[in-house]
Amino acid sequence: MEVKRITTPLSDADVKCLKAGDEVLISGVLLTGRDQAHKRLCELIDAGKDLPVDLAGQVIYFVGPSPAREGKPIGAAGPTTSSRMDAFSPKLLANGLKGMIGKGYRGDEVRAALKENCAVHFATIGGAGALLSKQIIKAEVIAYEELGTEAIRKLEVVDFPATVAYDCYGKTVYNC
Amino acid sequence: MKNIKYEKIVKTVKQLCIDSCYELPQDVLDAIKTAAKTETNPSAVSILNRLVENADIASSERIPLCQDTGLAVVFVDQGASVTIEPPADNPDATIADAINAGVEAGYTEGLLRKSVVAEPLNERKNTQTNTPSIIHHRMVPGDELSITVITKGGGCENKSQFKMFNPTDSKDVIAKWIVDVVTQAGANACPPFIVGVGLGGNFETSCLISKRALLRKIGTTNPDTFYADMETELAKTINASGLGPQGLGGDTTVLAVMIETAPCHIASLPVAVNIECHSHRHASATL
Numbered sequence: 001m002e003v004k005r006i007t008t009p010l011s012d013a014d015v016k017c018l019k020a021g022d023e024v025l026i027s028g029v030l031l032t033g034r035d036q037a038h039k040r041l042c043e044l045i046d047a048g049k050d051l052p053v054d055l056a057g058q059v060i061y062f063v064g065p066s067p068a069r070e071g072k073p074i075g076a077a078g079p080t081t082s083s084r085m086d087a088f089s090p091k092l093l094a095n096g097l098k099g100m101i102g103k104g105y106r107g108d109e110v111r112a113a114l115k116e117n118c119a120v121h122f123a124t125i126g127g128a129g130a131l132l133s134k135q136i137i138k139a140e141v142i143a144y145e146e147l148g149t150e151a152i153r154k155l156e157v158v159d160f161p162a163t164v165a166y167d168c169y170g171k172t173v174y175n176c
Numbered sequence: 177m178k179n180i181k182y183e184k185i186v187k188t189v190k191q192l193c194i195d196s197c198y199e200l201p202q203d204v205l206d207a208i209k210t211a212a213k214t215e216t217n218p219s220a221v222s223i224l225n226r227l228v229e230n231a232d233i234a235s236s237e238r239i240p241l242c243q244d245t246g247l248a249v250v251f252v253d254q255g256a257s258v259t260i261e262p263p264a265d266n267p268d269a270t271i272a273d274a275i276n277a278g279v280e281a282g283y284t285e286g287l288l289r290k291s292v293v294a295e296p297l298n299e300r301k302n303t304q305t306n307t308p309s310i311i312h313h314r315m316v317p318g319d320e321l322s323i324t325v326i327t328k329g330g331g332c333e334n335k336s337q338f339k340m341f342n343p344t345d346s347k348d349v350i351a352k353w354i355v356d357v358v359t360q361a362g363a364n365a366c367p368p369f370i371v372g373v374g375l376g377g378n379f380e381t382s383c384l385i386s387k388r389a390l391l392r393k394i395g396t397t398n399p400d401t402f403y404a405d406m407e408t409e410l411a412k413t414i415n416a417s418g419l420g421p422q423g424l425g426g427d428t429t430v431l432a433v434m435i436e437t438a439p440c441h442i443a444s445l446p447v448a449v450n451i452e453c454h455s456h457r458h459a460s461a462t463l
Contacts, residue, residue, distance in 0.1 A: 075243065105423075125422060128230040130242075
């Protein structure tokens with residue numbers, strides 16, 4: 001299968017080109033966020049406050065990396081389980097988020113929100129944190145430093161491998 | 177009597193945590209390589225090959241196999257004639273203190289992610305040490321201290337389940353539930369899995385032996401042929417589901433199903449399924 005190369009941030013046109021099952025190599029900026037960062041961002045949205053990061057066109061990678069070795073940008077950095085972010089993702093998608101990367105399934109509400117907001121969800125290889133870390137060339141904490149591994153980081157990635165797991169047309173690569 | 181110094185246990189546990197997170201055990205690596213040869217789905221083959229590549233990178237470039245370096249679960253078998261000599265400045269220190277000191281040192285010096293929060297529901301504050309570890313200690317005959325550390329990730333542990341069956345329920349009914357638990361874990365728990373099944377015991381024993389089953393080498397079978405056959409049948413049925421590596425399709429959903437049993441009450445038939453991801457990290461030492 002032909003591998004599609006995409007660059008973040010993503011536009012509607014970029015998202016519309018992606019179909020469930022497509023293999024992609026992502027380059028550009030990814031934001032990181034997992035359970036606690038998602039909870040905090042949604043609390044700010046509910047309170048009508050500004051977010052510490054601009055989500056427009058961005059892709060959030062669900063990852064809590066291990067500490068970086070000296071001279072390296074990051075430690076192991078594979079995906080965590082996407083479904084734990086299901087309660088929060090629709091709200092972030094409504095606020096400009098265009099894509100997410102994790103492992104495993106998404107719920108019906110997220111799938112509907114992907115359609116409604118023209119966004120995409122990618123899966124990458126769970127348990128391949130060493131391999132995937134090689135595609136990350138830079139990492140810096142940009143919000144919630146006190147959350148440690150769960151802080152929001154800005155990653156620069158080159159040819160980060162993923163599969164389109166849920167596209168903006170309501171289709172999924174999974175048989176469920 | 178055999179006297180083992182506290183510091184020696186600290187040092188050993190530290191090294192086991194590090195080794196476990198950087199070196200995939202040979203039996204697991206071999207099982208993935210074998211699966212890649214027999215797998216008929218090309219994209220599943222590609223995923224399995226990338227898992228082998230991941231293990232090579234982890235070992236050679238000193239990057240943990242997975243960012244979730246787990247909760248340290250420590251199995252200790254202490255020979256009845258083994259005594260632990262506490263440090264001079266802390267005569268009350270126990271073997272549990274030594275293990276936790278080793279875990280903290282291993283996770284700090286080994287650049288492993290510290291994933292333990294002090295309590296579950298209120299503030300969930302990270303202890304910053306990856307302790308306390310979960311310690312399963314038992315006294316055994318002899319003069320050896322054997323320690324196994326499993327650094328088990330949260331994603332697969334989250335999909336593990338327990339159920340009480342009726343003592344008259346058939347093998348088929350129980351097998352069907354086990355298959356459902358494993359296939360429903362699906363992509364979320366990082367297949368291909370190693371599945372530990374605990375049959376019998378009581379509420380807590382069933383869960384404990386399901387985890388202890390994961391300590392067995394892949395390729396070994398339960399010594400009782402009834403349960404050995406059940407292991408083979410379960411693996412065959414689960415692999416026939418087509419779930420595959422990462423849930424993206426294929427013949428390789430489990431690398432092994434391992435059953436451990438325990439005697440139980442006449443009214444009970446507890447069953448626990450402990451799901452372990454393909455990154456089945458564990459290391460052992462005997463002092």
